[in-house]
Amino acid sequence: MKNNFIIAIGLAAAFLQMPAPVSAQSSGASRQNPLLHKSSLPFGAPDFSRIQEADYLPAIEAGIKEQRENISKIVNNKKKPTFQNTILAYEESGNLLDRVSSVFFGLTSAHKTPVIAETEKKVMQQLTDLDNEISFNQQLFERIKYVYDNEYKRLKGEDQRLTEKIYKGFVRSGALLPTEKMERMKQINSRISELQQQWGNLLPAATNNAVVWVDSKEELAGLSEADIAQCKKDAEMRGNKKPYCIVIINTTQQPILASLQNRELRKKVFMASIHRADGTNPEFNTFPIVTELAKLRAEKANIMGYRCYAEYSLENTMAKTPTNVDNFLKQLISEYTPKADAETQAIEQYARKTEGNDFKLQPYDRFYYSAKMKKEMLNISDDEIKPYFNVDSVQKNGVFYAANRVYGLTFKERKDIPTYHPDMKVFEVIDKNGKPIALFYSDFFRRPTKRGGAWMSAFAKQSRQRHQLPIIYNVCNNAKAPEGQPSLITWDEVCTMFHEFGHALHGILSDCQYNTLSGTAVARDFVEMPSQFNESFASIPEIFDHFARHTETGEPMPAELKKRMLESINFQTAYALGENLASTCLDLAWHKIGVDKIPSPYMAGAFEKEQLHNIGLLNMQIPPRYSTTYFNHVWGGGYAAGYYSYLWTEVLAVNVAEFFEKHGALNPAIGQAFRDKILSRGNTMDQMQMFTDFTGMKSPDASGLLKARGL
Structure with a gap:
C-alpha cells in the first residue's frame, strides 16, 4: 500500500x-x-x-x-x-x-x-x-x-x-x-x-557460514597473488579458523571456480554454495520459510479472486498474464537448448584431452575448463585483463564518462558529506546547465555486514511536491584489495557497475511531481530495462578505451588484447542464459500452483527438480542461477512471479540499444530523448507507451536477444 x-x-x-x-x-x-x-x-x-x-x-x-x-x-x-x-x-x-x-x-x-x-x-x-x-x-x-x-x-x-x-x-x-x-x-x-x-x-547467516576454509596456499593453486591475498584477508575477517577461506557469493556458481586447479576444493566450494540453506546443516534451512510464504501468497491471490499468485502479481506488469510469460520463455528455451547441449559437450571434450576419455564433466568443473578453453582458443584470461579494470577508473572514466557523453552529466566528489561506512564515496551530480540535480553514493566492497549481490536504491526519491532532489546509491560486492593496492575487478563486475548505474540514472534523472510515481517506481518488467541498456555502453570503443587503462602504467588496453577480450564476451554464453531461464521457471513454478499443491518443506527440493524436469531445464551442468533455498529476489525481495523480468527487459534493452546504435550510440540528442521520454518519467504514464514513444516500435521484438548474447 x-x-x-x-x-x-x-x-x-x-x-x-x-x-x-x-x-x-x-x-x-x-x-x-x-x-x-x-x-x-x-x-x-x-x-x-x-x-x-x-x-x-x-x-x-x-x-x-x-x-x-x-x-x-x-x-x-x-x-x-x-x-x-x-x-x-x-x-x-x-x-x-x-x-x-x-x-x-x-x-x-x-x-x-x-x-x-x-x-x-x-x-x-x-x-x-x-x-x-x-x-x-x-x-x-x-x-x-x-x-x-x-x-x-x-x-x-x-x-x-x-x-x-x-x-x-x-x-x-x-x-x-x-x-x-x-x-x-x-x-x-x-x-x-x-x-x-x-x-x-x-x-x-547461511551464506556467511558456508565459507570454505583452506589449510594452505598450495591448495589455492591457480589463483592470482591478489586473489590469494583476498582469501587470507577474508579468513582474518572471519576469525582465522584456518589461514585462508573462500567466501560464497549469492549465486549458485562461484567465479573463483574458473581459476582453482584443485578439483576437490572446487567440489567443496560448489557444494557449499548449493547446500548453504537447504538443511544440510540443520541450523540453516530456508525450505520451511519458502513453503509457508508460497502458501500464504497463493491464499492471498485466492482471496482476491485469482487462481494463483502469478495471476495476481502479473496483472500490473507489461506481460499481464502467466500465459504470456510462459510463451515468451518457451520460445527462448527451444532456441537455447541445442546450443547449451553443444556447449557442454564441447567443454567436456576439451577436458578429456588432458583428463582422459572417461572424464565426466561436473558442474564444479565447468567454469574451470571453460576458462582454460577460452584461454587456449582466444588466448585470454581474467588475470590478463583485470589490471585494466581498476574499480575507480571504471567508475570515473567509464560509468561517469558515459553518462557525461550521453546525458551531459558531471560528477564532483563530496568528501564533506558523511557516509555510514568508510568504503563509501559521495558525488554531487551536475547537469549540463551547471545545476546540481542529485547526490550519488557508491558502496562497492564486500564485508560481513552486507548481503550478497548488487543493487540500487534511494535515501530520498525525487519529488517536486516535496522539493526533494534525488539521493541515490549503488551497492556492489567486489573484493577490496589490501591497503595500498588497487582493487581490480572482472569484466562481469564492470558490467554490473554499468548495470546498477543504469538504475541510478533512472532515479537521478527523475523529474516527477509525486514521490509515489518518481524514479524506479515502474512495473517490475520495465524497471530492469534502463539498467540492462546501460550495460551496452561498457563495450562502446570510446567508453571502453577511456576506462580500460593499466592500473600501474595508465596505458590503454592494447588493441590486440582488446579485440580478443571483446570477442571473448560472448564465449560460451549458453550457460548464462540457461541459469537465468532455470531460475525464472522455478520462480513461476512456485507461484502458479494453488495452496493445496504446495509441497511440504521435506518435499520442496523434489518439487524443484520435478518442475525443472517438466520444462526441460533439469540440467546438472547448468543449475539455476538461484536455487529455491537462496533465491533472495523471490523470497526476500519483491520479485515473486517476476524474475522473468530480467529476460523480458533484456529484450527491451536490446531494442533500445539498437535504436541508439542506429542514431549514434553517444549522440547527446538521442540521450536527451531517452531521458525525456523514459528516464525522467517515472511511473507517470503507461510503460509500453513510453517504449513506443522512444523507439517507434508498437511492441518489443525478441528476435535480437539470442544474437545479442552471441547465440
Missing part, C-alpha cells in the same frame, strides 16, 4: 520499507535525534556523522505515530473528499517515516550490524501493522473511492495517474473485501512480513 514497500533494485533485489509522516521528540535527554528533523546537509542528505544506531527505533516509531495522526485527519475531515484534501493529503501523509525508513533500510541490506538487526526485528511488525491499518481503513478508502469515482476523469497528468495508482493499490490490497476476508488478509500480511524478516536474517 502506498510506499510501504518499494523494491531496492539490482542483481540481487532487496526490500526497502517506505512508510511515512512528520515531527517528534528526542531519543534521549541530552541530545536531539537527528533523524527527526530534515538534515541541513546539501540535498537533505542523511547526516551519518550525527546519527547513532540507537536513533532509528525512536525515529521510526515517531514516524509511525505521525502517519496515524495524519491519516486520522484525512478520515475526520468533514469536507467533501477532493484530490487536494484526500489523495494529495494521503500522498504527503508520511514524509518523516519515508525519510527515516529510506535510510534505515539502506543499512539493513548494506551494513547490518547487530544493533541494526535488532532494530529491524522490533520495527517490522509495527510497520506491517501500520500498513494493515491503512490498507483496510474503510473510511479512508471511501474518501479515496469518492475522488476516484467523481473527480478522476477531470484530473490531468500526474494528478490523475496518482489518483489511479492509489485507488487501485487499495483495491489490490483488499479494500473491497468483506470483513472476514479483510481480517484474514491482515493476518497473511503480518505473517509474510515475519517470514521475510526471518529470511533476511537466515540467508545471509
